[in-house]
Amino acid sequence: MTSIGIFGSMGRMGLAIAEIAPELGAPVAGGCDMSGDPNELARKSDTLVDFSAPAALEAHLAAARAAGTPIMIGTTGLGARHHAMIDEAARDIAVLQTGNTSLGIGLLSHLVREAAARLGADWDIEIVEMHHRNKADAPSGTALMLGEAAAQGIGTTLSEAGVQGRAGLTGPRAAGTIGMAALRGGSVVGDHSVIFATAGERIEFTHRADDRAIFARGAVRAALWLAGRAPGRYTMDQVLGV
Ligand SMILES: NC(=O)C1=CN([C@@H]2O[C@H](COP(=O)(O)OP(=O)(O)OC[C@H]3O[C@@H](n4cnc5c(N)ncnc54)[C@H](OP(=O)(O)O)[C@@H]3O)[C@@H](O)[C@H]2O)C=CC1
């Protein structure tokens, strides 16, 4: 049996993963949070998941690398610096990072890319997400993934086309942009809508997460899939086969 070590084990996601992993045949080797030794956890685990915070990523990757243990990273709010660290670690171990481990979002990313490519330049693209009041980062990692998929569909990148929130005298909407808005409140697990709007009609793709179990299941599946893989950076598409 392949054992899983959990970085961020006492958090919302860490607890959900600890509950689901044994049901999927993976015993939990242990967990680690602000206190605890990442190196010890990496050594005693066959595969790792990280649902903690960007500030912890460097230490978690170093521990995984030193132990030669694959790692699935679900933490969001990562910047270019963090992605460079992940690329570097992927030279020595199998690594997968994604802002959303659910099957629904895996499929939705493809649908959004396809819709953006087929609808063409006269359709405006807007992304709205809502999460619980305790979420630390905005926009969500998922919104950024969906934004990147839409940007690919229209032949650009999110850093070129993205517009984060709007306020004040913004003037008319600039053509070819992808607007993003983040709402926070209550206990919302995670809602994402991608809206395609043109004169006289609108298409809306919405995914609603009702339970963190969907993320936990995907994370465990990905971590098990990574076990025994050659070093490299893998994607959730490869795990889900969507
Ligand atoms: N990819 C996906 O599918 C999903 C990704 N996420 C992402 O996962 C992350 C965690 O979410 P969630 O579980 O809701 O958050 P929580 O705040 O509930 O949990 C975070 C955990 O990480 C630990 N932690 C925080 N900072 C550090 C640090 N510097 N070093 C070590 N451990 C640390 C916390 O420990 P302590 O209690 O000691 O502070 C806590 O156990 C977020 O980035 C979130 O966006 C969430 C859901 C799905």
Ligand SMILES: O=C(O)C1=N[C@H](C(=O)O)C[C@H](O)C1
């Ligand atoms: O913090 C959360 O809760 C979630 N974070 C991920 C994100 O940033 O997209 C995934 C999910 O939406 C829940």
